[in-house]
Amino acid sequence: MNAQASRVVRDHAWVEREYNREKYPIVLNAVKEALAAGETSLARAVGQVINTERGAMAIAMRREIVADGGRLQLPFALASAGIQGLIVQAVNEACTSRTSAVIELGAGWGRNLFLSYLSGIMPPRTRLYALEYAATARMAAELVSRLEPGLDFTALPFDYHAPDYGDLPRNEPAVLVTVHSVEQIPELQRAVFIDLLDRLPDLTGVHIEPVGWQLPPDRLQGQTPCSSPAYAEKHDYNRNLWALLHDLEAEGRIEIEAVAPDISGLNCANPSTYIRWRAR
Numbered sequence: 001m002n003a004q005a006s007r008v009v010r011d012h013a014w015v016e017r018e019y020n021r022e023k024y025p026i027v028l029n030a031v032k033e034a035l036a037a038g039e040t041s042l043a044r045a046v047g048q049v050i051n052t053e054r055g056a057m058a059i060a061m062r063r064e065i066v067a068d069g070g071r072l073q074l075p076f077a078l079a080s081a082g083i084q085g086l087i088v089q090a091v092n093e094a095c096t097s098r099t100s101a102v103i104e105l106g107a108g109w110g111r112n113l114f115l116s117y118l119s120g121i122m123p124p125r126t127r128l129y130a131l132e133y134a135a136t137a138r139m140a141a142e143l144v145s146r147l148e149p150g151l152d153f154t155a156l157p158f159d160y161h162a163p164d165y166g167d168l169p170r171n172e173p174a175v176l177v178t179v180h181s182v183e184q185i186p187e188l189q190r191a192v193f194i195d196l197l198d199r200l201p202d203l204t205g206v207h208i209e210p211v212g213w214q215l216p217p218d219r220l221q222g223q224t225p226c227s228s229p230a231y232a233e234k235h236d237y238n239r240n241l242w243a244l245l246h247d248l249e250a251e252g253r254i255e256i257e258a259v260a261p262d263i264s265g266l267n268c269a270n271p272s273t274y275i276r277w278r279a280r
Contacts, residue, residue, distance in 0.1 A: 010186055010236035012161070019108075020134035027053065027109045028140040035143060042148040046114045049144070053111075054080060066271035069223040069262045076266075083264045083272075087112050087179055087208055090274060092121040094175045094204045101174040101200075103129040105158060105192070106181020110141035113177075117151065129168060131158035160185045163192050165199050176205045180272065183209055183237050188244055197253055203279045205254070207241065212261040212273040214242035219259050226262050226271050237270070245277060255280055 008014065030052040034045050061076040074082075091102065091112065102122070104113055107130035116122050130141045130153070138155040145153035156167050160182075176196060182188055197203060212225035213232065232239055248254045258276040265271025 007234060008236040010184055014236075015133060015184060020136050024109060024134045024136035024140060028136045028143075031109070031140045031143050040147060042114065042144065042151070043118050045144050045147055046111070046118065049109065049140075050111065063266065064268055066226050066262050066265040066268050068260075068264075069221070069226075071226075071268055079266060083266065084115065086264055086274075088116050088119050090206050090208060090276070091116040091175065091177055092119060094177075094206045094276060095122055095126065096173065097123060098173040099123050099126055099175055100172045101127045101129060101169055102177060103131060103168060103174060103196075104177040104179070104181075105131050105160070106178060106184065107132045107137075107141070107155070108134070108181075109137045110144060110153070110155065112179055113153070114144065117148075125152070127152040127169070128154070130155040133157070133159055160188065160192060163189070163195055165196055168196075168199060170199055171202070172200065173202045174200045174204075176200075176203055178206075179208045180210065182207060182211075182241050185238055186236050187240055188238060190244060190247075193244065193248060194253075197248075197279055201279055205275075205277045207275040208263075208272045209238065209241055209275070210265070210270045210272055211238065211241050211275075212271065214239070215259065215261055215273070220261050223261055226265070226268055227273075228269070231269050235270075242275075245275065249277070252280055254278065 027049055030049050034048050039045050059075055059077055062073050063076045063079060064071055064073050065079045110130045113128045113130055132138050141155040145151055210227050213227040213229055245256060249256050254277045256277045260274040262271045263274045
């Protein structure tokens with residue numbers, strides 16, 4: 001097979017197959033099984049679904065990972081839990097006592113939102129919005145959320161190629177989150193940010209995305225990125241998140257507050273970079 005034939009084309013058909021028909025039906029089935037068995041705890045249900053996603057994970061299993069720009073061997077269980085903890089902390093640090101909504105784009109079945117809520121740090125009356133393309137993931141998220149009567153949670157259909165924020169609140173302090181979902185969009189549209197900033201001018205953005213190779217030298221803190229444009233092109237991953245954020249900052253729409261290149265990753269060729277920005 002030649003290189004051109006093996007190259008991924010990450011279009012709607014690819015995402016529909018990989019996520020709506022392959023990945024998230026397994027999650028939805030795990031949720032239904034937990035509910036059928038009489039599960040009534042949000043925390044336990046979330047834990048059971050995460051266990052299904054991870055599969056068998058013995059402490060003796062080790063893996064080379066990326067942490068803070070370097071490679072090291074860790075027990076897989078420790079690495080996985082540590083990365084999830086980092087995501088939860090990143091979301092909670094972006095929230096303030098005034099935050100009234102947390103919005104995750106490409107939220108899947110709501111894992112990051114549920115764990116951030118369960119951490120107890122997020123303001124208690126915060127509304128959670130899981131915007132997601134895959135219908136099976138949204139179904140799973142809604143079923144899980146019903147286990148917590150006091151949780152204000154909404155799963156909404158969302159397409160990065162045609163962003164529609166019509167069901168979100170207006171003019172409220174909010175946090176936007178993406179975790180390896182921008183990754184799935186080779187060329188991100190300006191409207192994804194502009195339309196949201198117009199609706200929510202008091203917005204903080206948190207991205208945990210594999211875009212270290214997109215950063216300019218002054219943002220790399222002397223590191224050589226583990227990710228690469230060649231890897232992104234081969235898998236048809238995002239190539240313009242940083243460029244869009246840089247342009248928005250130059251236009252005075254946002255201020256980029258923090259960048260941590262290659263902060264974590266179970267795939268050493270595609271680790272996460274942390275970016276936080278705030279609307280001006």
